[in-house]
Amino acid sequence: MFFPFMRVLMSTSDLIIIEVGSTLTKATALAGIGSGVARITAQAQALTTVAEGDAMLGVEAVLGRLRDSLNGAPLPAHMLACSSAAGGLRMAAIGLAQDMTVRAAKEACLGAGAVLRSVHSGKMKSRQLKQLLAEKPTVILLAGGTDGGDEETVLHNAGMLAQSGLQAPLIYAGNKECAPEIRELLKPYAGEWTMVPNVYPGVDELNILPARQEIQRVFSIHIVKAPGMQRLRERIQGQILPVPAAVLICAEKLAEQGEEILVIDVGGATTDVHSVTDGNAEFRHMALEPEPRSKRTVEGDLGVFVNAEQVMKETEGGDVQGDIRDLSPLPDAPAQRELSLKLGRKAVHVAVRRHAGKLVERFTATGKANSLVGKDLTAITLIVGTGGFLTRLPGAAQILREIPKPFDGRYLLPQPKARLAVDRDYIFSAAGVLALTYPAEALALAKTSIDKKVLF
Known part of the structure; x- marks a missing residue:
């Protein structure tokens, strides 16, 4: 869009x-x-x-x-x-346990600007390998085990990949104690491969930045295909970044100025949500799992043109009435604009709640207790809309008003005190690219774009 x-x-x-x-x-x-x-x-x-x-x-x-x-x-x-x-950065993430190393690998992939095509946990089977071959990922991230922890699973998976015939670049970001064996096992691998520090070096410890940077480097080399x-x-000079990665880098530059920031980009096929926040100290001790400060989620079923039918089927966010045959990627007629706005409102509602954490009641040895699952957004100070839909369609920016909500005891959404802004110059992705070589200039561009009478 x-x-x-x-x-x-x-x-x-x-x-x-x-x-x-x-x-x-x-x-x-x-x-x-x-x-x-x-x-x-x-x-x-x-x-x-x-x-x-x-x-x-x-x-x-x-x-x-x-x-x-x-x-x-x-x-x-x-x-x-x-x-x-060309499909952007399509990735596969492979790890040991779904709620630990696999989750850390997913965070690294999404933070790098990838679309996750497949996620695998535990020892890979032949059918999963066939699935990988059919999906033709741009890059594969192999993780597994904390440093000094489980070795058997990641060694098994490395051996499977080495003999698979896959040619996609492979990045190893698992148990560092396995590094010598991994080097031997991957010698027959048909594609290039590299090693970075473990994305999950210890229990409740995330280290996704090295993997994220390596994914972006590899993407820059292979996008030329x-x-x-x-x-x-x-x-050009420098590397070609994935667009979502550039937007997240821009958000991180703004966050360095003391902001806790949420950025939403509604597109024709997907809706991306980026957050840079440590959350509220009140809820931090309740967290069941670690969360990265910088987080991106991409909702592949929430788009206002290509995936409009999926948005209408989504049960959250209220019903959307209209004929999607009237839609256009460049809505001009009043009916087209009205339907696009309804779809966008629902996409934002659902995507932000999927990104946000929530409190769940659990039974412990001392009785019932609330635990935090996911990303706490209650400390967000600034919400920004970017992308064509929120910055160019008349009336779309007003959807941002509906994001902040008083705490309802469940979803940890931005609070009503959060300020609202729009990337009026549609510059966030460009600013993120610029930030790698000219960080001060990139920050100036982003601040100018959101300061043009758009805080409301």
């Missing part, structure tokens, strides 16, 4: 950030790079052309429009990029 725009503010630019999306390709020209305060000089978009066999056709088209909007001024050679084209992406790779 995307809503068209072309804007020009000034004619001199220092850098261009390109976003190759699944449907549209965006380009943002920036000035002030190196000054600490970057400014948008122009933005443009064109259709993504990966499906036509060459992503660079869409890139060249958007650069041409950018040049036109800058009155023919030469475009800077310095370019950065992110992408979710999509038609035309190699030529884009040759024109």
Whole structure:
């Protein structure tokens, strides 16, 4: 879901950030790079052309429009990029126990900007291996065992993968004591493989950042296999980030300024929710499992165009009446806009509750007690809407008003004191890419975008 725009503010630019999306390709020209305060000089978009066999056709088209909007001024050679084209970052996560190493592996994958195609726990069986071969993941993350803990399962799984014929890059992030055996077992593996520190080194201990960074590095290398992406790779500086990873990096930069932040992106096929928060001290001691400070969830069944039918079937969030045959990825007619708004409202309601933690009653040796399962969002200070739907469709931003709720004894949602904002410049993904090399400029872009009379 995307809503068209072309804007020009000034004619001199220092850098261009390109976003190759699944449907549209965006380009943002920036000035002030190196000054600490970057400014948008122009933005443009064109259709993504990966499906036509060459992503660079869409890139060249958007650069041409950018040049036109800058009155023919030469475009800077310095370019950065992110992408979710060609299916984006499709991953498989493999671990030992569903609620420990597997969960840690999932958090690393989602935080890196991946779409999880499959998750496996315990010793892999031949049918699971066949499933992996059929899914053709972009990257595989193999975890299992705390450091010094179980070795049998992860060694078994490494052996299965080594003989599988899979060629996807494999990242080992399991029990460090198994490293020598893992190196031997993976020698026959058909693809490349690397090692990073354990994502679950000890009980109730998450260490997902090294795996997340390695996943992004591997994605940047292998995204060039999509038609035309190699030529884009040759024109840019730095790595090509997955788009969701770039949005999370932007949220983390804002959180460094003392914010506890929640970012929502409603799309045509999915709804992404990103949070950067430690939660409320009042509930921290109730947590059954550790949660990462930076967390992303992607709801693959909650989209306002491709998955509109699934949204209508969802039982939470109230009924949505309307004929999805009237929908358009660029809703223009009043009926289309009204139905899109209803679908978006429901998608946000469901996605935020799936992301949020909740209190559950458990029986203990001393009687009943409340325990926290999932991510506590009650300390959130700032809620931001980004993406085409929430930033471009008239009236969609008002949906954010419905997110904060007084604590009802169950869901740990943002509280009414949380401030609301919209990424008016639709710049969060570009700012996340920029943050890797120009963090001050990236922060300035993000703050400017949400400070334009959008706190309401």
